Amino acid sequence: MESINRNRPHDGIQKQSELSTLIGKTQESIASGKSFSRPSEAPSSWLEISSLGRKAAIEDSWLNNIGRAGIMAQQAESSLDTIASGAIRAKELVILANNNTLSATDRDVIALELESFRDQFKQLVQAKDSYGGDLFHSGDPIKMRIDTNVLLAPSPNLQSVALSIDVDGGTSDLDTIMDEMINAIRTGTTADRATQLGRTDSLVNHFSSLIANQGLLVNRLDQQEDRLQKSQLTSTERRSMLENTDISEAVARFQSLLVNLEAAQKLYAKSNSTSLIQLIG
Structure with a gap:
């Protein structure tokens, strides 16, 4: 049980990081009007x-x-x-x-x-x-x-x-x-x-x-x-x-990502708190 709890914070942080990166890219896409800035982001x-x-x-x-x-x-x-x-x-x-x-x-x-x-x-x-x-x-x-x-x-x-x-x-x-x-x-x-x-x-x-x-x-x-x-x-x-950003679709995606990030942060905080209580107990 202790090894599982030890891995949870890392997984939670990784998910939050990925969501934050996606939020940043979506913000950039909305601001620039371009759906991607580098070929590697959308090769096809x-x-x-x-x-x-x-x-x-x-x-x-x-x-x-x-x-x-x-x-x-x-x-x-x-x-x-x-x-x-x-x-x-x-x-x-x-x-x-x-x-x-x-x-x-x-x-x-x-x-x-x-x-x-x-x-x-x-x-x-x-x-x-x-x-x-x-x-x-x-x-x-x-x-x-x-x-x-x-x-x-x-x-x-x-x-x-x-x-x-x-x-x-x-x-x-x-x-x-x-x-x-x-x-x-x-x-x-x-x-x-x-x-x-x-x-x-x-x-x-x-x-x-x-x-x-x-x-x-x-x-x-x-x-x-x-x-x-x-x-x-x-x-x-x-x-x-x-090439160009669909603003309405990007804004909807941005809002969805914010909701997911908030949920991930809450889940991480709850998981981390539970692990500490279990360790103390």
Whole structure:
């Protein structure tokens, strides 16, 4: 009996010490707003938070790429839309020029307007993007990563825009098509001018297709940006759950620990007093 009594104070003190430590940690958690201060206090939560942090950093880089690609894609879409509108107007002018009642002077006026479109087209396809590079790159388009296995070119290359246009069963470049159109209107025969009608249709179809593809690309960028933003919001909420203190739960735990500590102190005092009486007796 004496050996049992000798161990009781040690057990009681140990329990009180553990409760006091938990109370201190809970107080710190409430004061700091953080559920833990060291990885060793919550290893699994710390690992998940670290993983969420790496995920957020990667998604930030993708969002930056999407922002840059979006600006370039919209600029390309605007340029292509302007060229497409010019091509439609060019077709109207060629139809007008095929009116045999027009004089040479009238056709020269039409040719001058077509020349202005040719110059505008040349300027647009050689334009720089907002970052100082070519909007329509020569060679392979520059691609940007917007997801793990997704690389995307924000604008088509120069070859597909202006250097390889399907006409008359073959291909030609935009400058040549416009020059031939202008010459046919200004000095060509009725047959030459009639031939240009089909070429203007090819031109309109070419740029209409480019605009459609560019519109799909812009929509894809918008959808990917929305998906990543939602992913980051979910990650932020999850990290907050892991990292931040639930104040109401922590206060309830703190109060419960105080009650347990008080009970442990009373039990220890009663046990210690009883042991002394037994020893005296």
